[in-house]
Amino acid sequence: MNDGALVRLVDVHKTYRTGEMEVPAVRGVSLDIKCGEFVALMGASGSGKSTLMNILGCLDRPTSGHYVLDGADVSGLDRDRLADIRNRKIGFVFQNFNLLPRTSARENVELPLLYAAQRLTSAQLREKADHVLASVGLAGREDHPPSQLSGGQQQRVAIARALINDPEVVLADEPTGNLDSRTSVEIMGIFQQLNERGITIIMVTHEQDIAAYARRNLVMRDGILLSDKIVTQRATAEGELDKLATSRSNREE
């Protein structure tokens, strides 16, 4: 991390093989993301953004090229080493929340700690999970299973789960895709707060107005990076909530 790049992709390719056909999904992406950035990765479906996200999340390995995360090349690691990297350095937030059903919010949040190298007592697990849940505004909801939480609350649980291991980077895959616009704003507000606290966030979205909450927008098309822009007119949660309120009152008039 001598030059401050937390995430560095060097000419990353990913090719899927379906029978005889070779389908290139990512065709040479090079990218640096520094610590503390808030990046939105955009693109139409089939642009390769999901594949790139999987590589960034250490769920998949590039066919060629290098991925250096936090100063270590992770592109050639095996399944188990990648799992350890995911556990220690990456927090995931999914579009459909992916919480364990019939499992309390607290136990959902504890999940990554169960696979951590460092063993904690159940009291420590509980304390840590409750602390993170409180930080995303879910104090008092620790014992509720997902079925008793609203979509926005479920996504907060998922964010808490992503944060519990103090990851280097939080990867969010369409985090507002299943949420109404008001809840989406709230969730983006949480992401912005986290980013203010110095947490690096990479978010996949296809919505321009969600991408506007980020500091930097990347656009992919046909497996390559099409544009890389700093967001000049950033949306803020407070501002958007005001707008929502205004538009509602306009409609009512």
Next chain:
Amino acid sequence: MRVGSTFNVAFRALRRNKMRSVLTALGIIIGVGAVIAMVGIGNGAKSQVEAQIASLGQNVILIFSGSTTSSGIRTGWGGAGTLKIEDAEAIRREIPGVVAVSEEVRSITQVAAGNQNWSTQVLGESAEYFDIRQWPLADGAPFTPQDVRSANKVCVVGRTTATQIYGNENPVGQILRIKNVPFVITGVLTPKGLSPQGVDQDDIVIMPYTSAMKRVVGGTTLRGMNVQIGDATEMTAAQQQIIALLRQRHNIRPGRDDDFTVRTQQEIAETATETSKVMTLLLGAIAGVSLVVGGIGIMNIMLVSVTERTREIGVRMAVGAHGSDILTQFLIEAVTLSSVGGVIGIICGIGASQFLAWKFQWPTLISISSIAIAFLFSAAVGIFFGFYPARQAAALDPIEALRYE
């Protein structure tokens, strides 16, 4: 590594699906319960047979006369009179380790007293017979060696015979007419019950063999002998020596068949317990089938569970679970189901066999080893039938698993 938390994870998963866990374990509960109960019944029957065999006496060698092949006709054991009183004396004298010998003759004879009569087995024995068979008297006294030497007209009677002739009266001191010869009853035997072959062992009159030969059975040859050996380790040697001695005394050339048969109580016991052993095995095998069916139930549920929880597996992998963690988790779930089912099954099996023992008066015997084997087997069933689904789960690709609908 992190096995502790994996246990925790597995138990949480089982608790999330209580009904399913209980139903899955039920297959194993029934299987193990059936094995325990069936084997208990089989072993009970076996031990009962063994107890009856043991009532033949300790370290007893039985010698039967016959079978000869003179003129091509073979008689059964005890049929041809080839054993003589002198043979018995020779065995007493020459075979080391012999504690007691009882010469034996027998016949089925009508006995009578007052206006009652009854067909029963009359056994002629020496005075040692009651010690050899460990057959004490319930009342009165046995006949003495002096009675045997003098061929006195005395006898002891079994419980059944006594009841048939005298009803509730005490037969000791009464006169029993056997072939119109009056015998004085000196004692009544303790009841022995049915033999392994189903013969009433108490339907009997025992008298000195000398008296029996002279007044009841006739003839000068013995049907057989009961020989008691002092030390169990000398049984085989004694058996060999008896055969050699009798062959020599009967002038049987090498290569010709014996005109007598020597059996140890051990051999008889083995034959008799063979049937109940087969029975136990058969019952156990049938019950074992239900245990295997229970195992397949576990496998079925685990496979369903892996499919249903594909997303969960994906999430676990995304947050850092290794394939081995997933494998262990599902294995622990399977083994927990099967071994908890095993423990409950053992309790149910013990309960069931106790119930059968109480309700139908069947002897049941549950050994620690059958409990241990049933438990280990049920755990093994969990591992065996849980491994395939667990490996399926561990081999999932996290990306695919997360996307699974």
